[in-house]
Amino acid sequence: MMASFRISGLSKSYGSNVIVDDLDLEIDEGEFLVLLGPSGCGKTTTLRCLAGLETPEAGRIEFKGQAVYDSSARLNVPAHKRSIGMVFQSYALWPNMTVRRNIAYPLKVRKMKDAIAAGRVEETAEMVHCGHLLDRYPSQLSGGQQQRIALARGLSARPDLVLFDEPLSNLDARLRDQVRTEIHRLHESLGFGAVFVTHDQSEAFALGDKLAIMRAGTIEQLGTPDDVYNNPATDYVADFIGMSNRLELRRSATGWQTGDGVDVLVHRDLPDAEAVVARIWPEDVQLHRGNEPLPPHAVALSASLLSSEFGGRHYDVTVAAGSEEFRLRADAATHGSWLRSSTAGEPVAISFRPDQMQVYPLGEVAVDRPLVAAS
Numbered sequence: 001m002m003a004s005f006r007i008s009g010l011s012k013s014y015g016s017n018v019i020v021d022d023l024d025l026e027i028d029e030g031e032f033l034v035l036l037g038p039s040g041c042g043k044t045t046t047l048r049c050l051a052g053l054e055t056p057e058a059g060r061i062e063f064k065g066q067a068v069y070d071s072s073a074r075l076n077v078p079a080h081k082r083s084i085g086m087v088f089q090s091y092a093l094w095p096n097m098t099v100r101r102n103i104a105y106p107l108k109v110r111k112m113k114d115a116i117a118a119g120r121v122e123e124t125a126e127m128v129h130c131g132h133l134l135d136r137y138p139s140q141l142s143g144g145q146q147q148r149i150a151l152a153r154g155l156s157a158r159p160d161l162v163l164f165d166e167p168l169s170n171l172d173a174r175l176r177d178q179v180r181t182e183i184h185r186l187h188e189s190l191g192f193g194a195v196f197v198t199h200d201q202s203e204a205f206a207l208g209d210k211l212a213i214m215r216a217g218t219i220e221q222l223g224t225p226d227d228v229y230n231n232p233a234t235d236y237v238a239d240f241i242g243m244s245n246r247l248e249l250r251r252s253a254t255g256w257q258t259g260d261g262v263d264v265l266v267h268r269d270l271p272d273a274e275a276v277v278a279r280i281w282p283e284d285v286q287l288h289r290g291n292e293p294l295p296p297h298a299v300a301l302s303a304s305l306l307s308s309e310f311g312g313r314h315y316d317v318t319v320a321a322g323s324e325e326f327r328l329r330a331d332a333a334t335h336g337s338w339l340r341s342s343t344a345g346e347p348v349a350i351s352f353r354p355d356q357m358q359v360y361p362l363g364e365v366a367v368d369r370p371l372v373a374a375s
């Protein structure tokens with residue numbers, strides 16, 4: 001498919017701080033792209049450059065083959081002339097306007113009188129189940145209703161590209177799921193391209209046709225959710241998407257050792273390096289009680305139980321293997337009866353298949369643990 005929106009070499013600094021650093025990104029027509037990264041990595045700044053709310057220093061932004069920003073041509077098309085809708089974390093509704101006027105606003109700015117006359121405002125309000133709220137003011141709405149109105153305002157002009165800046169972060173868990181599903185459905189029915197910013201990996205996996213994992217102003221990996229989940233490109237990506245189990249392995253005279261100096265058998269070729277970092281999904285780690293026999297050819301470590309939390313069909317279990325902590329999901333049918341009466345410190349073992357490890361050369365890509373916080 002043709003890339004409808006193309007960002008190339010985009011750079012934006014504040015003072016001497018480079019916030020967006022020579023960034024390239026393409027979004028296909030109708031594609032839902034999720035920009036995932038820790039607070040402060042430049043997600044909002046990138047969106048604001050796309051929308052024309054911020055002037056970059058360098059680069060080019062194209063919408064459907066037409067430049068809307070080009071530093072070398074000194075071209076910068078103003079925000080209201082770009083076919084873009086925006087939905088913010090803070091809703092940002094105009095408090096002195098009714099819901100009707102808020103939703104109509106992008107149509108008025110673009111002089112879309114015919115669409116207003118044809119009932120576009122009412123139709124869009126219905127799409128977000130808020131047709132009955134048109135004469136209210138934002139202060140007379142709940143948080144969930146305000147965010148639905150903000151969504152309607154972002155969509156009323158039927159823009160080619162909709163930019164979402166952490167729109168679900170201020171909603172409570174139940175509403176967040178509902179509005180997330182609504183965004184998904186609206187995208188399917190209206191077919192707009194989307195750039196959806198979040199720092200929440202489950203939101204990213206749930207919504208994205210593609211994920212772009214961002215780090216310090218650049219894209220560290222771009223791929224489908226399946227790609228990114230199964231082949232995180234770097235230790236940083238693995239960490240950020242929740243592949244939380246991390247094991248450093250060092251080459252010894254006879255094989256491989258953990259950082260604690262415990263020998264481990266790894267039935268697999270590893271990179272030709274003195275030390276590597278392995279990442280393993282919690283879902284891929286098996287729990288073994290006491291002296292239970294371990295599966296052959298698995299990577300196995302003895303450990304002790306730290307905690308287990310009931311999750312319905314599973315338990316979320318944390319164990320310590322030497323100085324490393326591992327998280328895993330234990331099936332409740334298999335492990336529930338003993339986990340329920342277990343105590344911290346109980347000896348266990350964990351294992352995983354060697355092909356379930358993602359392996360990176362140690363130190364090649366440093367892990368800076370991201371601050372997971374709303375920005």
Ligand SMILES: Nc1ncnc2c1ncn2[C@@H]1O[C@H](COP(=O)(O)OP(=O)(O)O)[C@@H](O)[C@H]1O
Pocket residue numbers: 014019037038039040041042043044045046375
């Ligand atoms: N108007 C501004 N002036 C100066 N610094 C800014 C401005 N806007 C953002 N920044 C800085 O740019 C960095 C990235 O911000 P932002 O794009 O908001 O990141 P994110 O949305 O990924 O959390 C932050 O360190 C922030 O403090």
Ligand SMILES: [Mg+2]
Pocket residue numbers: 043044045165375
């Ligand atoms: Mg932000």
